[in-house]
Amino acid sequence: MTAIPGIEARFHCRLGDFLLDVDLALPGSGVTALFGHSGCGKTTLLRCIAGLQAASGTLTVNGERWQSGTDSRPVHQRPLAYVFQETGLFPHLSVRGNLHYGYRRINRAERRVTLEQAVAWLGLSHLLDRMPDKLSGGERQRVAMARAVLTSPRLLLMDEPLSALDQASKREIMPYLERLRDSLAIPIIYVSHSVAEVARLADHVVMMDNGRVTAEGPLQDTLARTDQPFGLGEDTSIILSATVTERDAQWQLCRADFDGGHLWLRDDRDFADGQQVRIQVLARDVSLALAAYPDQSTQNLVPARIDAITPETSPGTTLIRLFAGKTPFLSRLTTRSVHQLDLAPGHQVWMQIKSVAIVD
Template sequence: MAATGIQARFACKVGEFALDVDLDLPGSGLTALFGHSGCGKTTLLRCMAGLQTAKGIMRVNGDEWQGEQAGRGGGRPVHQRPLAYVFQETSLFPHLSVKRNLMYGYRRVPQSERQISFDQAVEWLGLSQLLTRMPAKLSGGERQRVAIARALLTSPRLLLMDEPLSALDRNSKQNIMPYLEALRDNLAIPMLYVSHSTAEVARLADHIVMMDKGRVVAQGPLQEIMARTDQPFGREDDAGVILEARISQRDDLWHLCRADFAGGQLWLRADDHLLTGQNVRLQVLAKDISLATSQHTDQSIQNLLLATVDEVAPDTSPGTSMVRLLAGRTPFLSRLTTRSVHTLAIEPGQQMWMQIKSVAIVD
């Protein structure tokens, strides 16, 4: 097993449900565990935390938590695993202020072992104006931010989050997202994030594990997995790809900006908050890409990209097909009628012009 990253192999049975997984995950960034309810996401997190008895092996950046060398019984008990677990319910101490809630875990960590400072946690989660408040005076999103900060202040080597936004309304979810992005970008430890929300995964994840019936059906970088035609992402109505891009130019006359990515460039609406040099995540849906065998400039669609057909696959209905294309090394998906695929004789290796009707910033 590798010395860095997370390596985990677990097998267990809970009632009639059986979990059997083999994972090799990055040692930093945010990995999303994605799948429908009952697929085993929470059970896997509990195995990692030591809350669920399971046969297997687990290492976190070279430190063995479970296995032949991990002590009697094959695994460390929960209190000896240097992790933090954020649940759906915040479970803040109601009689303590926000600051005292945060200090509860922080003071229990010896000063020499503290990896995250109090000020860092407060800044990353935007809590400076809330420190004197009591939990009862906080909104749901504010309570969850405090719970996450309290978890971080125990200086964990692994942060587990089990659907932390599921109890929040839409506005609260939107408000907390930038703070989770800040954690993803600033933390030097791996984060595992359970969700069944495609929108959350698209915005937050660097890496993804797709689960079904207690098994891992796919794992890898977010961009690669979302662009696969044989996985659930590729079969949903809002199937599409995520692009990492950088704003390279603003055209204030037409209220547009240009985003450069590894396979080319795309124009999108220039919101006031978009600045030249800013990194953004873009989403391009399969239903918003039509294909042509030659370049057509006499039309309203402005984003035209030359790409190579990589795969043609059946879609969710006999009348539609999914075409996977590569612009450079960047994958795209295009959902077409099967008749169109036949008429244009689309096949792997063929060069096509992608006509991209819409590009959205993931936020």
């Protein structure tokens, strides 16, 4: 029987008063984000997958069994790489020396990533002769990531790699993480408590609380749930993938088409026709109308069908899930507006989307 590619992770682990109890089936490629507040069990789960934490359970990675019950491969026999919050660079070695350390660990026949590729992906060509103490925090983390991928892992684990960086360094390093995600043909499990990082990087998301999984699934579908397992409040939003199809140089706008419609965006990144972009639309920026009203300032009018209406815990507001084609959206309205418009599941409406943000 042919194994289905993917990661199957089942762990039951008690650490003092804390119990980790998870049963997950994750994609065998792309970025899976483990998301939740500090102490929810994200890092404990990552350490169990790495073999750094003793735990009973099973672990299969793309058809290869790494653990079954108490029969577990030791860490050094698991073909994975682990990027920690602290870079752990060797201070006596240059950037080139640190990279060669990871590269030389792998037999030639098993190397899937070249030194040139890692240097290009992480933008390190001008840093190769520098010592770690001459690097910024973001640069050190990029070196640590390159050293990790140069071990040609079959699984890459990243434990809040940006948490020690300031906001400027986070913005600087994010495009390199995206390039790494798009270039590696292996699964990446990324621990974070940052909504912005998850929205920009993840394909699949796992929400954890108190050692258990409270929600998981593809990023687009999971964020669009009306029960809001992520508790994002004012940051409640959806993520959609779109393709740039037109540019309006006069007004510095570009049109991005998705399954179900299109959105006009600020063209401040010199987008190319055909370029794929990831877009975030906040629920608070989506108002609804029963008909299209072209004589108003909102540029984006998208026809949609109401799928679900859910009163929120905060008094006076309601969350509405809609579909434009196959693409889910969320709209947060006052409950009074929902009543005045007599909105109900199945109704056809127009979404008036005030603003959108490019996140990738």
